[in-house]
Amino acid sequence: MSILDILSADRSVSRRTFIKGVIAAGATASSASYLFRGPGVARAQGAPGAVERLLTLNVNGQDRRVDVLPQETLAMTLRYKLGLTGTKLGCDRAECGACSVLVDGVPHYACSVLTHQVRNRRITTIEGLASSDGDLHPVQQAVYDEAGFQCAFCAPGFIMTMVGALQVNPNPTRAEMAQALSGNLCRCADYDKILDSAMRAAEYSRPQA
Amino acid sequence: MSDNGLIGTDHVPKDLLAKITGRAKYAEDFRADGMVFAKLLLSPVPRGRVRSLDVRAAMDMEGVLGVLTPDDVPSISGATEPILANEPLYQGQPIAAVAAVDETTAAEAVERLRLDIQRLPFALDPVESLRPGGPNGRDGGNVMKDGEVDTLKWSSAEISRFESDTFPDDLPVTDEWSVGDLEAAFAASDLVIEEAMVYQSQTHHPLESRSAMAYWRNGRVFIHCSTQSVSQTRRAFAGYLDMDEEDVVVISEFCGGAFGSKIRGSLSDMIPALLSQKVGRPVMRRVTRDEETAFGRARPGLQGWIKIGFRSDGKVLALDSLMIQDNGPFGRSGDMVMFGNVLSLAYQPEAMRHRATSVFTNTPPRSAQRAPGGLQGSAMVEPLLDRAARELGVDRMAMMKLNAPQGRARFGPNQNELTSAFVHEAVDRAVELFGWNEKKEWNGRANGSKVTGVGVGFAPFVGGSSGFDGLILIRPDGKLYIHQGIGNLGTHSMLDTARAANDVLQHPWDDTEVVWGDTGKGLPWSSTQSGSQTTHAHTRANHAAAHALREKLQEIAAGDLGGSAGDYDVAQGRVFRRGSPGTGLTFAQAAERAIALGGRYSGEELPDDLDPMTVHAVRRMVGEGLISAVKDPYSHDGSTWSSVITCCVVEVDQETGVVEMKEIVSVTDCGTVLNPRSLEAQVHGGVIQGMSSALLERWAFDPRWGANSNKRFYTAKPITILDVPSRPLEFAALDMADPETPVGARGVGEPPVGAGAAALISAITGALGGRYLNRTPITPDKIVALLEGSRTGYGRMQTHV
Structure with missing residues (x-):
C-alpha cells in the first residue's frame, strides 16, 4: 500500500464521517466547527445536545482533562481550550490542511474531527514534535536547514503531514512525497522548497547506517 | 559590498524556529482577559439600502453584549469604503456586528437582527454597466472621472464594436495617454496583430484570513491583526479612528499571507476595535473563508483589446491598448494604469496609446494583488509576441532581447527613466539555463493525446521606493538593535534588509536583534510592504542609519581616546583606532558613553526631517543607548523596476484539456542579491502563483441574485503541490x-x-499550434472548446463565467 492509498483513504472519508458525527450530535455542520458555546449560556438556553462533557484527551503525550461540547471540533478544543494555537485554521472545511494533526500517528484535519471522536487516541500537534529539552524533530530540523516556508501559516499542517507520511513510507520519491502532501495548500506556492524540505526530512528520519 | 559579507549569503531567518514549532503567533492566536467574540451581519444583496435594522431581539439574548451598526462608525464621503454599510454595494459587505460571550451566541444574535433592506439594481459585469440603460454600480454613476463619480455609457453601436472581432478604434473612455505617432508606427509595421482578451477577477485568499482582536486600555487601542506593513497600518488605523497615532498600538509579528490584500491591514479590523470600545471587553472577530472571499480583497479583472505592430525582425513599433477594468464598488484600482506602464516598458514601442476606464461593479472590493495590472498585461500580451515570432519566423528569445528595456530605458506616458535594467543579460542567461535552443523544438511534439508546449514569459514590475526612516541603536548589552516598521510576510525582507546595517558596521548577525511587529516597541516610519518596495527602501534606510551610527561611534571614540573620528574603524562589536586595534571601545562601552553624553548620541536631539512616527519611537528610548535615526538621504534618480524571465515546458492533453507542468526555469534581474535561497523561493513561489492565476482561480456570480458561488478553495481552487513539476x-x-x-x-x-x-x-499556446486562448483562467473546458471549435456559452467580453 502506498502513502497515497493510506492518506487519501483516510482523508476521503473523514469529511463524511465528520458530518455524520455532527448530525448525530444534533448540530449543523456550519455551526459545529466555527462556533462554540461557552459554559453557562448554553445551559441557560437549554439547547439540546449543547452540554459540555468532561473528557480526557491524550495530547502530545499528556493526559489533558477538558470540557467539550458535542459538536466541538478538535481544532477548536486545541486552540481555544488547550492553548495549542500552533494548529491553524485556514478554511475550517477540510480544504486546506492547515489544521493537520496526527491522530494515532495518522494525519487528520483537526477542523473536521470531533473532539469526542478522538478520546482514547494519541493526538500530536506541532507543539508536541520537539523534545522537551528543545531538540527539533528530524522533520522540523529538515525544514529549518532548508529555511522552508514563507508566511508559514501552512507550515504546522505541512510538517505534521510530513511526519505522518514518513512513518508510512520512509523512502519516498519526490513524486510520492508530493502525493502525500497534496491535502495541504500553500498559498505562497512555495511548493518547490516544501518538497526540498520533505525530501531532506526523509533523509534525516532514516536510521543512520 | 563589504568584508562582513552578510549581503548575498544564505541565512536561516531568526523567526523560523517559532514558525515551525507552533510558537509563532498570528492574529487569531492571541487571547485577552475577558475576551468576547464578534459575528457579522453581511449584506444578503449585491446592492441595497437598509430601511431599518432592529437590534432589540438580539440585544435581549443572554450573553449578548452589544451591536455595532453603521450609525456607530465614522461616516465617509465619495466612493470610499465604509466600515459598516447602510447602503451595501456588494453581497457580503458587513452591515453590523454583534459581540457576545461566545461565537455561537453571537451568531445566533446575528440571526435575530431584523434587517429590512431595499434591493437596488446592480452591475456584475463592467460591460453591462456601459450598455445604454445598463445598471450603475453606485448612486450617481458607474465610473470615476477627475476624482468624482460620473456616468459613462456607450451606444449600442459602440458596445457592438467593443464586442466585435476587430480592434475598436474610437470608444469613449475616462483615461487616455499616448506617445509617438501611432498611425505612422502602424503604417510602418510589417505585421499587425490584434486580439480581444479577458483576464478574470480573483480573490487573494491568503491562507490566514483577516481575523483580528482588539482591546482598549487607558484611551489607547491595541489591535492584533494581520498586516503587510506595521507602521503604515498604525497610521491608517489612526486615520480611520480619528485618533493620535501614539494611541494606536498595532501588533502583527507574523502575517499568514496577504499578496496585496492587507497592505495597511484591513478596514474591517476596525470592527473589533470599535465593538470593543462599545462593549468594554476585548473582542475577537474571526473571519471565515467565505467571509474572506466577501470582504477580503481581490484583483480587478481587465477586459479589452490589444493591437501591436511589428517590424519584420520582431521589433514592436506600435502598441494600442483599450482596457475596461472591473473596479468593484470602491475607489479606483490602479491595475489599468500599471497595465499600460508595464507594456510600455516591456516592449519599448516607438509609439503607444493606452485607453482605459474603470467601471464600478457590485462585486467584492479590490486592491492591488501581486503585480497589479502587470500580471494581466504580461500574461495576455506575451503570448501575442509568441504568435508574432512564429508568423515572422524569428526566434522568440532574440525578439525578447530586441524589444527589452535595457539600461536607463524610458516608458509610460511621461517617459520616465529606469535606474537600471539588465534584461539582455537575463535573456542570455535564460536561454542557457533552460536550453532554449534545444527545447523550443519540442513545441507541438505529440505523444498520444498529449502535446508538448514550450513557452517563455518576460515580466517587469516596480521594484522599490525610497525616503523612509532607519532606526538603529546599540544598548549597553553591546548588541545592535535594528528596528523595522515593515511587516513580516515571510519574504524574509524584514531580516534581509536589516543585514545591510550589519555590513556597514561589520557586525556579526548573532549579536543583532531585529525589533519588529509591535508598534509598542518603537518602530520607525517605513514603506508599505507592497509594490516590492521593501528591499530597496529599507536596505537604504538601514544602510543610512548604520552609517550615521558608525560616525557617532567614531566621534565617541575620538572624544574619549584622542585623535580624530576618521582615525577610527568599526568592526566586530568594537570601535578602534586604525593601526592600533587595542585602542578602542566595545559597543557596550560606547552605548554607556552615549547615554552619558546625551544630545545627538542618546536620541535627545534628532534630525529635523524624520517622520513624526520615528520621532515618537525614539522619544520612548532616549537614554537607553547609542541611537541612530535617519531619513534615507541617498539620491534615487529614476524609476526602480525588476524583472523575471520564466521558461516552461507543459503537456496539454488534447482529449481532456488538462495541462501538466513539466519544467520551470526562471531568471531574475533584481539588482544585488540579499539572500539567495530566500530569493529563489520568492521567485518560484511567485511564478507558481501566477500560473495558478492563469490556470485556475475565478469567480462565478449568479446573475439574478448577484451571489458569488466560488467562495471557497474547492470552488476557486488555487494551485496545489501536485500541479508543480516533480x-x-x-x-x-x-x-x-x-x-x-x-x-x-x-x-x-x-x-x-x-x-x-x-x-x-505561451506554452499552452505553443502546444495548441499557436492558437491563442484569450481568456483566463485557462480551464480544461476552454482548451477542449478551442480544439473542437465548439460554442462556449458566453460572450466574447463577458466576465465571471
Whole structure:
C-alpha cells in the first residue's frame, strides 16, 4: 500500500464521517466547527445536545482533562481550550490542511474531527514534535536547514503531514512525497522548497547506517 | 559590498524556529482577559439600502453584549469604503456586528437582527454597466472621472464594436495617454496583430484570513491583526479612528499571507476595535473563508483589446491598448494604469496609446494583488509576441532581447527613466539555463493525446521606493538593535534588509536583534510592504542609519581616546583606532558613553526631517543607548523596476484539456542579491502563483441574485503541490547591482507572477499550434472548446463565467 492509498483513504472519508458525527450530535455542520458555546449560556438556553462533557484527551503525550461540547471540533478544543494555537485554521472545511494533526500517528484535519471522536487516541500537534529539552524533530530540523516556508501559516499542517507520511513510507520519491502532501495548500506556492524540505526530512528520519 | 559579507549569503531567518514549532503567533492566536467574540451581519444583496435594522431581539439574548451598526462608525464621503454599510454595494459587505460571550451566541444574535433592506439594481459585469440603460454600480454613476463619480455609457453601436472581432478604434473612455505617432508606427509595421482578451477577477485568499482582536486600555487601542506593513497600518488605523497615532498600538509579528490584500491591514479590523470600545471587553472577530472571499480583497479583472505592430525582425513599433477594468464598488484600482506602464516598458514601442476606464461593479472590493495590472498585461500580451515570432519566423528569445528595456530605458506616458535594467543579460542567461535552443523544438511534439508546449514569459514590475526612516541603536548589552516598521510576510525582507546595517558596521548577525511587529516597541516610519518596495527602501534606510551610527561611534571614540573620528574603524562589536586595534571601545562601552553624553548620541536631539512616527519611537528610548535615526538621504534618480524571465515546458492533453507542468526555469534581474535561497523561493513561489492565476482561480456570480458561488478553495481552487513539476525548479539571479541605491538591491515580489502566467499561457499556446486562448483562467473546458471549435456559452467580453 502506498502513502497515497493510506492518506487519501483516510482523508476521503473523514469529511463524511465528520458530518455524520455532527448530525448525530444534533448540530449543523456550519455551526459545529466555527462556533462554540461557552459554559453557562448554553445551559441557560437549554439547547439540546449543547452540554459540555468532561473528557480526557491524550495530547502530545499528556493526559489533558477538558470540557467539550458535542459538536466541538478538535481544532477548536486545541486552540481555544488547550492553548495549542500552533494548529491553524485556514478554511475550517477540510480544504486546506492547515489544521493537520496526527491522530494515532495518522494525519487528520483537526477542523473536521470531533473532539469526542478522538478520546482514547494519541493526538500530536506541532507543539508536541520537539523534545522537551528543545531538540527539533528530524522533520522540523529538515525544514529549518532548508529555511522552508514563507508566511508559514501552512507550515504546522505541512510538517505534521510530513511526519505522518514518513512513518508510512520512509523512502519516498519526490513524486510520492508530493502525493502525500497534496491535502495541504500553500498559498505562497512555495511548493518547490516544501518538497526540498520533505525530501531532506526523509533523509534525516532514516536510521543512520 | 563589504568584508562582513552578510549581503548575498544564505541565512536561516531568526523567526523560523517559532514558525515551525507552533510558537509563532498570528492574529487569531492571541487571547485577552475577558475576551468576547464578534459575528457579522453581511449584506444578503449585491446592492441595497437598509430601511431599518432592529437590534432589540438580539440585544435581549443572554450573553449578548452589544451591536455595532453603521450609525456607530465614522461616516465617509465619495466612493470610499465604509466600515459598516447602510447602503451595501456588494453581497457580503458587513452591515453590523454583534459581540457576545461566545461565537455561537453571537451568531445566533446575528440571526435575530431584523434587517429590512431595499434591493437596488446592480452591475456584475463592467460591460453591462456601459450598455445604454445598463445598471450603475453606485448612486450617481458607474465610473470615476477627475476624482468624482460620473456616468459613462456607450451606444449600442459602440458596445457592438467593443464586442466585435476587430480592434475598436474610437470608444469613449475616462483615461487616455499616448506617445509617438501611432498611425505612422502602424503604417510602418510589417505585421499587425490584434486580439480581444479577458483576464478574470480573483480573490487573494491568503491562507490566514483577516481575523483580528482588539482591546482598549487607558484611551489607547491595541489591535492584533494581520498586516503587510506595521507602521503604515498604525497610521491608517489612526486615520480611520480619528485618533493620535501614539494611541494606536498595532501588533502583527507574523502575517499568514496577504499578496496585496492587507497592505495597511484591513478596514474591517476596525470592527473589533470599535465593538470593543462599545462593549468594554476585548473582542475577537474571526473571519471565515467565505467571509474572506466577501470582504477580503481581490484583483480587478481587465477586459479589452490589444493591437501591436511589428517590424519584420520582431521589433514592436506600435502598441494600442483599450482596457475596461472591473473596479468593484470602491475607489479606483490602479491595475489599468500599471497595465499600460508595464507594456510600455516591456516592449519599448516607438509609439503607444493606452485607453482605459474603470467601471464600478457590485462585486467584492479590490486592491492591488501581486503585480497589479502587470500580471494581466504580461500574461495576455506575451503570448501575442509568441504568435508574432512564429508568423515572422524569428526566434522568440532574440525578439525578447530586441524589444527589452535595457539600461536607463524610458516608458509610460511621461517617459520616465529606469535606474537600471539588465534584461539582455537575463535573456542570455535564460536561454542557457533552460536550453532554449534545444527545447523550443519540442513545441507541438505529440505523444498520444498529449502535446508538448514550450513557452517563455518576460515580466517587469516596480521594484522599490525610497525616503523612509532607519532606526538603529546599540544598548549597553553591546548588541545592535535594528528596528523595522515593515511587516513580516515571510519574504524574509524584514531580516534581509536589516543585514545591510550589519555590513556597514561589520557586525556579526548573532549579536543583532531585529525589533519588529509591535508598534509598542518603537518602530520607525517605513514603506508599505507592497509594490516590492521593501528591499530597496529599507536596505537604504538601514544602510543610512548604520552609517550615521558608525560616525557617532567614531566621534565617541575620538572624544574619549584622542585623535580624530576618521582615525577610527568599526568592526566586530568594537570601535578602534586604525593601526592600533587595542585602542578602542566595545559597543557596550560606547552605548554607556552615549547615554552619558546625551544630545545627538542618546536620541535627545534628532534630525529635523524624520517622520513624526520615528520621532515618537525614539522619544520612548532616549537614554537607553547609542541611537541612530535617519531619513534615507541617498539620491534615487529614476524609476526602480525588476524583472523575471520564466521558461516552461507543459503537456496539454488534447482529449481532456488538462495541462501538466513539466519544467520551470526562471531568471531574475533584481539588482544585488540579499539572500539567495530566500530569493529563489520568492521567485518560484511567485511564478507558481501566477500560473495558478492563469490556470485556475475565478469567480462565478449568479446573475439574478448577484451571489458569488466560488467562495471557497474547492470552488476557486488555487494551485496545489501536485500541479508543480516533480523535478526541482531551476533558477538564476543576475546579481548585478542597481547603481542608484547603495546596496544595489531591488525588490522582486511582483514580477514573477506575470512571468509565470505568461510562460504558462505561451506554452499552452505553443502546444495548441499557436492558437491563442484569450481568456483566463485557462480551464480544461476552454482548451477542449478551442480544439473542437465548439460554442462556449458566453460572450466574447463577458466576465465571471
